[in-house]
Every structure is written in structure tokens, then in C-alpha cells.
Amino acid sequence: MSTSQELGGLGCSVKRKEDARFIRGQGRYVDDVKLPNMVYMELVRSPFAHARIGSIDNSGALEIPGVLAVITGEDLAEANLSWMPTMSHDQQMVLATGKVLFQGQEIAAVVGETRFAAADGAAAVRIDYEELPVLVDPHKALDASAPIIREDREEKTNHIFHWESGDRESTDRIFEEADVTIEQDMICQRCHPAPIECCACVADWDATNEKMTIWMTSQAPHVHRTVFALVAGLPEHKIRIISPDVGGGFGNKVPVYPGYVCSAVASLTLGRPVKWTEDRTGNLSSTGFARDYHMRAELAATKEGKIRGLRVKTLADHGAFNAAAQPSKFPAGLYNICTGSYDLENAFVEVDGVYTNKAPGGIAYRCSFRVTEASYLIERAVDLLADEIGMDAVELRRKNFIQPDQFPYETSLGWSYDSGDYEAALDKALEMVGYDDLLREQEEQRARGEIMGIGISSFTEIVGAGPGKTFDILGLEMFDSCEVRIHPTGKVLARIGVQTQGQGHETTFAQILAEELGIPVDDITVEHGDTDTAPYGLGTYASRSTPVAGAATAIAARKIREKARKIAAHVMEVAEEDVEWKEYEFRVKGAPDRSISMGDIAFAAYTNTPEGVEAGLEAVNYYDPPNLTFPFGTYICVVDIDRGTGEWKVRRFVAVDDCGTVINPMIVEGQIHGGLTEGFAISAMQLIDFDENGSMIGSNFMEYLIPTAVETPTWETDRTVTPSPHHPIGAKGVGESACVGSPAAFVNAVVDALSPYGVRHIDMPITSDKVWKVLRDAGVTE
Amino acid sequence: MATTMSVSVTVNGAEYTADVEPRMLLVHFLRDELGLTGTHIGCDTTHCGACTILLNGTPIKSCTMFAVQADAQALTTVEGLMSNGELNPIQEAFKEEHGLQCGYCTPGMMLTGVALLESSPEPSEAEIRMAISGNLCRCTGYQNIVHAIQSAARAMAGNDTSVDGGAGGGNGASEGGGE
Numbered sequence: 021m022s023t024s025q026e027l028g029g030l031g032c033s034v035k036r037k038e039d040a041r042f043i044r045g046q047g048r049y050v051d052d053v054k055l056p057n058m059v060y061m062e063l064v065r066s067p068f069a070h071a072r073i074g075s076i077d078n079s080g081a082l083e084i085p086g087v088l089a090v091i092t093g094e095d096l097a098e099a100n101l102s103w104m105p106t107m108s109h110d111q112q113m114v115l116a117t118g119k120v121l122f123q124g125q126e127i128a129a130v131v132g133e134t135r136f137a138a139a140d141g142a143a144a145v146r147i148d149y150e151e152l153p154v155l156v157d158p159h160k161a162l163d164a165s166a167p168i169i170r171e172d173r174e175e176k177t178n179h180i181f182h183w184e185s186g187d188r189e190s191t192d193r194i195f196e197e198a199d200v201t202i203e204q205d206m207i208c209q210r211c212h213p214a215p216i217e218c219c220a221c222v223a224d225w226d227a228t229n230e231k232m233t234i235w236m237t238s239q240a241p242h243v244h245r246t247v248f249a250l251v252a253g254l255p256e257h258k259i260r261i262i263s264p265d266v267g268g269g270f271g272n273k274v275p276v277y278p279g280y281v282c283s284a285v286a287s288l289t290l291g292r293p294v295k296w297t298e299d300r301t302g303n304l305s306s307t308g309f310a311r312d313y314h315m316r317a318e319l320a321a322t323k324e325g326k327i328r329g330l331r332v333k334t335l336a337d338h339g340a341f342n343a344a345a346q347p348s349k350f351p352a353g354l355y356n357i358c359t360g361s362y363d364l365e366n367a368f369v370e371v372d373g374v375y376t377n378k379a380p381g382g383i384a385y386r387c388s389f390r391v392t393e394a395s396y397l398i399e400r401a402v403d404l405l406a407d408e409i410g411m412d413a414v415e416l417r418r419k420n421f422i423q424p425d426q427f428p429y430e431t432s433l434g435w436s437y438d439s440g441d442y443e444a445a446l447d448k449a450l451e452m453v454g455y456d457d458l459l460r461e462q463e464e465q466r467a468r469g470e471i472m473g474i475g476i477s478s479f480t481e482i483v484g485a486g487p488g489k490t491f492d493i494l495g496l497e498m499f500d501s502c503e504v505r506i507h508p509t510g511k512v513l514a515r516i517g518v519q520t521q522g523q524g525h526e527t528t529f530a531q532i533l534a535e536e537l538g539i540p541v542d543d544i545t546v547e548h549g550d551t552d553t554a555p556y557g558l559g560t561y562a563s564r565s566t567p568v569a570g571a572a573t574a575i576a577a578r579k580i581r582e583k584a585r586k587i588a589a590h591v592m593e594v595a596e597e598d599v600e601w602k603e604y605e606f607r608v609k610g611a612p613d614r615s616i617s618m619g620d621i622a623f624a625a626y627t628n629t630p631e632g633v634e635a636g637l638e639a640v641n642y643y644d645p646p647n648l649t650f651p652f653g654t655y656i657c658v659v660d661i662d663r664g665t666g667e668w669k670v671r672r673f674v675a676v677d678d679c680g681t682v683i684n685p686m687i688v689e690g691q692i693h694g695g696l697t698e699g700f701a702i703s704a705m706q707l708i709d710f711d712e713n714g715s716m717i718g719s720n721f722m723e724y725l726i727p728t729a730v731e732t733p734t735w736e737t738d739r740t741v742t743p744s745p746h747h748p749i750g751a752k753g754v755g756e757s758a759c760v761g762s763p764a765a766f767v768n769a770v771v772d773a774l775s776p777y778g779v780r781h782i783d784m785p786i787t788s789d790k791v792w793k794v795l796r797d798a799g800v801t802e
Numbered sequence: 803m804a805t806t807m808s809v810s811v812t813v814n815g816a817e818y819t820a821d822v823e824p825r826m827l828l829v830h831f832l833r834d835e836l837g838l839t840g841t842h843i844g845c846d847t848t849h850c851g852a853c854t855i856l857l858n859g860t861p862i863k864s865c866t867m868f869a870v871q872a873d874a875q876a877l878t879t880v881e882g883l884m885s886n887g888e889l890n891p892i893q894e895a896f897k898e899e900h901g902l903q904c905g906y907c908t909p910g911m912m913l914t915g916v917a918l919l920e921s922s923p924e925p926s927e928a929e930i931r932m933a934i935s936g937n938l939c940r941c942t943g944y945q946n947i948v949h950a951i952q953s954a955a956r957a958m959a960g961n962d963t964s965v966d967g968g969a970g971g972g973n974g975a976s977e978g979g980g981e
Contacts, residue, residue, distance in 0.1 A: 035897055035898065035900075036897065036900070038905070039896070039897040039902060039905070040897075041905075042902055042905030042908050043889070043893040043894075043896050043897055043902070043905075043908065043912070044840070044880070044881070044883075044884065044889075044893070045838075045839070045840020045841070045879065045880030045881050045883075045909045046840065047840075047905045047906070048839075049839075049842070049906065051833075051839075051842075051843070052833075052839035054834070054837070135830065135834075136823060136825070136826075213940075214940065215904070215906075215940055216842075216844040216850055216852055216904075216906045216907050216938060216939070216940055217842070217844060217852075217904070217906045218844070265904070265905060266904065267842070267844075267904050267905070267906030268903075268904045268906060268940050268941055270940065297843075299846050300844070300845040300846050300847070300850075301846065521904055522902075522903035522904025522905065522906075522941045523903070524903070686900050687900070689900075690900045690903060690941075690942060690946060693942055693943035693944075693945050693946065694903065694940070694941045694942055694943050695943075696943055697940075697942075697943035697944070698940065720845065720846065720847050720849075721845045721847050721849035721850060721938070722847055722849065726849075726850075726938050726940070728931075728934075728935040728936075728937075728938065728944075729930075729931040729932075729934045729935050729937075729939075729944040729947070729948065730931050730932060730935045732931075732943060732944050732945075734945060735943060735945055
């Protein structure tokens, strides 16, 4: 007999298994892979945002000692590889032919014996350009005078898609009848996940066995294998993608990028392993950006503060190719989660996507497909409404929350929320922060001319896609998987279809198995990221690992328990129906002294099988979730603003999260810390901008600001637990909640601080100079 | 091929001599020539600190130094943090305090932490945050990294340990005694 604590099961802060290698510097990231005979690849990128390509002169590059090959778009076209599909019904140039569409676009790949040779070769490629008019402002994309970006499309327009959700007419009617309405334009600015490890790959073509192995910074190795099979025409069993340790993903490593494809082509051509390692400028300027949603939010309400309707109009800047990494039927992702935590009669949301001369995207940056945009929009709008009707922002939220007895709750935009208790999380956060005292303090501070603000965000997320019939990536249903084997001595090897980039899967998934199998967590190894060994899965993003692959893991373990029960009955010489699973072992009902552990059953599974039962003890499960999960929480931010400089500092930040059942509290808290820090970064500093020529501002860490330990606030965290009723262990997923829910809390706090000066809204990132201008205009500072 | 220069360095106590191109960065020398891949690369502008190592006991960014500039100096990388098969207290502390997630910034963070604790055995939180402000982390939000360095400080106070640059370089003798 064991306890959950002894096993390291659910709810235990088990120290992470993966850390043993990381703290020794023995992590194995893609750029650490060094193969015999390996050569290096460097990309040639466009300095212009929009230009016709004249000639490409390789001769100088090829004269450089050590340069082995220069690959251009024309070369790829011969193999029908100059374009590749994106995940959003669009195609993207692998290497540009005809014209370049954004600054930093890949034009040629140079392979050399050394890093130096490849880089020297890339610098020596001569390209003639004829500059074309540049389209930077998405609001001008549909003007008659706008240059058409995409000549490859039949439709000669920069309009990509129109998408809508909800009932326009009844929502319009609510707005006509409403006592009060508010309207605000707001921007979720273009930013980039910028994991500290940039993208990289090593492509290794084995001509003898006709097999392509690609080590790759991938959040979705199986999907990438299938994409390679379909696009390159290689047989899928002859492709092996290995995504080893990944130095952060945050959505950046979901798409397939030109560098991967070119490396594979180069390896096929040269018959040698080819390594491509992106530099930071390449990463920021050409791989998937995030957000760039230009939103108009409107709320309709009664004068007592009952919200009745939400209306949203959005312009989405997708850059030169619609390379949004999201389920194929959802051009605006899950943006229509934007009714948030509130019970309202009707809503209508529309999004128009356009092309501009910018890098392609947008990917879900620590976010389940546009949920950050949605959450920011509703939580900002609710604050604006509170301001409009003169009601406390807490009271307004309380008055409009979906109530616990309303779950499962059908939103007016078509989602079925699984479970929630929004007031419990709000109350806990208010108590932690001492809300009433803070309000008094604010009044006193304001009387003294001090500038302090309190911002609240009571968000609801939507994570864990599938179900597979509704959600697919390039047609692949969004299930996920786990395969479990118990060895004769009771030790376990499990493989999962998802892929960690720091989330701690090797520990968390072992804990699920420990809990389900009664085997200590130390006796369980979890592997992932190698498509030759792991079962097929859709990968780790959109907080889907625990909701989907975590469920698969629990179900696979339960399948093993079913077989184990037969073996237990056989070994204990009782009928199967007399055997029960209790306190992590099989017992004979009514005879608690007669029991057998899973370890002993494992031995019997190989040495003493019952008649008619196959030897071995293993199971696999491909889990298709019946619904998504809906984590939620309340965040409260308190800021102080310097009257002279406009600098805002977070005095306190309280985060109460509810992600359902918690598997590892230590890891969950770590995820919240990280998510809050990225939410802070987005609110305060992260911005990818462009000048009028389409030149990027933010293509390195001098311009694209990442918070250091000095700016980053101290986080105060706690939780409520409202399990998901449809998940086998009640878990909801947590990796993104804090990044999704927190931007509104920061912005609401700064706006609240500045509200005495007539401020209703400031767009992110709220830099000190923006605040300083407000203070200067209000006569507070000079 | 380009001209090469000879470089001799002591890394984690062992001597290495190699002929390298003068433009080879120290970080590439460590990773590609010596196979010490625990030192990482995250930017090209000396901001992220993933490539932090100790040069004669002082943290430096090895992407901003040529290999040949390290000639005749003593370097410590993450691979040199263990001694006699034992983890350095900072390594233990990063694991215990959940001071890492993806692990990519971790070697640089730990080396910066080690150098800080050599010079300031009982640092304040503000001091720690300032010390690691040249090391970016996207996963942890820094809070548990701060905890890890504080925890390592406590462990070192009770258990005298030091990391030097090897071969007598750096601060050979620990001053981290305390109470």
C-alpha cells in the first residue's frame, strides 16, 4: 500500500526529472547536434520590404573556398518546392522568386564546409532589386491605391478573409435599445515570442537507406513529418523528425520555416548532414510574429450595469503570407471566446484579414489561438463600461459573471464552458490584495497628488483543442496520444505525442502514470519528440498537452489496469469481479490483507499469464477530447506612476488561477510566473514595428525589449480548484493562462491610475514616454 | 583557407591548444571545437547572456569575445561547476527551487549566480536581480531563479565551496564562509 505522496502522484511538487541534465549543461538542443561530415547553411535575406528580384549572381559566392552550393528559389522550383503550404489555407515562398514581400525574406541558401564559409558565401551573393511601393499600414491595405502584395493569387486584392461569429441583427438591436453603450479602438500590437533558443535544424539524408532524419526545433514533430512527406514527396516512414530539448517555444516553433526545408534540400543534394542555425535577427524578422489585431470593442448595458451585448470589429494584419498556425476551420482562431466570463444575451464578432509587406504569421504566442486578443478586449471593455456608468470594476464583474449553477454554459458565440466558479477566484484575489484598503489608500494618495492605479482581469480561457472533428491542423484531427509499457520488473516506459519546450512533461506525465498505476514516479520514464518512437500526436501549443495528451496518458494507464485486473485475479486465485483497485493496488474485496501491487502483476504478465490473456503489459491511447477546457482566474495589479517621468512600476500583482486538478503545484506555479512575465512584457515593452519603408524596428534585442529580472515584478500566486468534468483527471491546462489573462490587468491598472486626468485607454506597449505625454498634456509634468 | 592563430586556454582546469580563425567567437570555440555545448547562444548582441561563462572568475559573454582573446586565460563553463562528482550548491538549488524550465538560459544564469556569491555571499534580492539582469529568461519570470540563488547562498554559507577559473585562476579561495 502506498500514498499519493510516496508515489509522487497528483498534487505532489515532484522535482523535475529533466533538470538533472539541464543543470549539468547536458541538455541536447538542436545546435548541439554535431554529425560526422556535417556542413553549415546560411540564408540570404532581403533588405527590402517589397522589391522585384532582377538577377541573382552566385558566382562570387561559389568562388569562396569552402562554399559547396548556393540554392535559389529557381532551383527549388525545379523540384516543385519553391512554395510550401501554411497552416491557414495559404502558401508561402520557401525562397523568393519574382519578388520579395517583406524585409528579411529568405532568397537563397548557401552551404559551406564551415560556419564561416557559409556566412562568407551568403554575403557574396549579389542580387539586383527593383524597389516597389511598400504597404505597411493594414488600414490602407484595401485602398485602391495600395500595391497588390500577392501576385500568385487569383484574387487581385490584399483581402485574405472575412470571418464572423454570432448574430449581427439581434446584437445590433440590443445596441439600439441599450441604456448605455461604450466603444473603444484598441490594438494588440505585433510582437514576437522570442524564445532564447532561435530556430535550428540538422537535416541528414542517408542515401543508402533512403532515410531523412531531421533534428529540428519543433513543437509538433509528427505534424512536421507529415508536412515533409506531403510537400517533399518523401515516404513518411523514411522521415524521422527528432525534436530534442527545445529552448522555449511559446508558439514560435509550431510552423515549418524555409530554413528547415532548405536544409533538407541541401542534404539531399549534397548527401551530407546540413546544419542551419538561425540568428536572432533572422528569428525576429522572419519567423512567426504574433497578434497584430486592430480591434473595435463595443458593449451595451443597462444603466444598472447588466451587460447585454458585445460587438467587435477587427482588422488582422497577417503580413505577406497568412501563416497563422491554428486549426484550419478557424481563420481568427478562438477569438470568439471574447464574451469572457460574462453572461450576456448576444454578441457579434467579425474579423477581416489583410496582407501587408511584413513577416508572415500570426502564431499563437503563449495563447490558444487569439485567446489573448479576446481576453484583453473583453477585460478592457468591462473596465471602460465601469468607468462610463460610475460603478466599481469589481462590482460590475460580479454582477455579470456566469454563475456556478449555469455550467455547462452555452455562450452566445457557440462555446460550451465546462466548469467555473468565477466569484470564488475573484474573492480570493481581492482578499489577498486587500482591495478595500487599497481603494481607501488610492483616495488618500490621489488627494496628495500621487498616481496609483488598480487593475483587474477576470479572464476565461479556452484551451485543449480538439475535438478532432471540429479542430484540425492541415486536416489532421487534433487528438493526442500516449503509449505505456510496463517492464517485467515493474518499471515503466511511456511515450507521448506532445513535446515539451520547458513545461516539464517528463515529470508531469510520469506523475499521472504514478497516480493511475500505483508505481513510484522514479520508476517511470517519459519520452517524447522522436517520431520514430513516439505515438502520433499534434504537439504542444495552445495549452493542449495536459488536456489532451494528459487524458490519453490516464486512459492508457486505465486500459493497463483492466488487463492487470485479470492477471491479479489469476495470481490471487479469485474471480475477476472480486478484485478491486484501491489505494494504488489490487485487493480482494472484503479481504484487505490479500492484495497485489502493479509491480508484481507486471512480473506475472511476462511469467505467469492467465489462459487466454496475451503476455506483456502495455497500452496505447489516442484521445479525442469531447470538448475544450476553460481555465479561468482573477488577476489584480497595483501600479505606482512617477509624476515626473511617467515610469510605471508594479507595486503588487496577485494571481488566482483555476486550472482544474493540479498535477504538480511547483510546475504550475512556475508556468504562472512565466506567463505573467510575458504578459507584463507585452503590456510594457514588446513591440515589432516598421518604418514607412517596411524596415523592421525590433529585429534584435537592442530594439525588441525583453524584461530582465530588474523590471520584472514579484508575483503572488494562489489558486482555486474547479475540475473539468469531462477530463479523466479533471485537469484543464495552465501554460498560457497568465500570458492571456494578465495584459488587461496591467493596462487596466495604468489607465485607472491616469483616469483622474481623463484617460480612458492607452495602447500596449505602455512605455514610459506614452505615460509621460499624458502627464505632460494634463499639466502634471513639464 | 583563412589564416589561423594559435590559442591556448584552460577550461574547467584542463589545457587546450588549437589553431583557429582569428574571427572565431569564443562561444563557437567552446561549443564547436571543444564540444562543450552547455554554453548556449541566444542573440548576437550581448543581451541574452545564454553564453555567459567565467573568465578568471568573472562572468563574461562568450559571444562577444574572440577565442584568441582568451589566450592564456582560465575559463569556467557549466561543465566545470561540479567538483569531485558533487553538484555545486547552485546546481542543486536551481533544481530544488524550480529555477529553470526549458534549461536554455540556465548555464549562464548559474555561472552569473556563482560569481555573484563569490563576491557577495549574502546578496539582497535587489542585488541578485541586478546581477542577473544581463541574463534573459523567457520561462521562469526570474522569481524562482532569485530563490535558487538565495538558497545556494544559504547552502554555501553552511558548506564552504567555490568555483574558480581552474589552474589557479580567479578567486581560488572561497570567501563565502559566513556564519
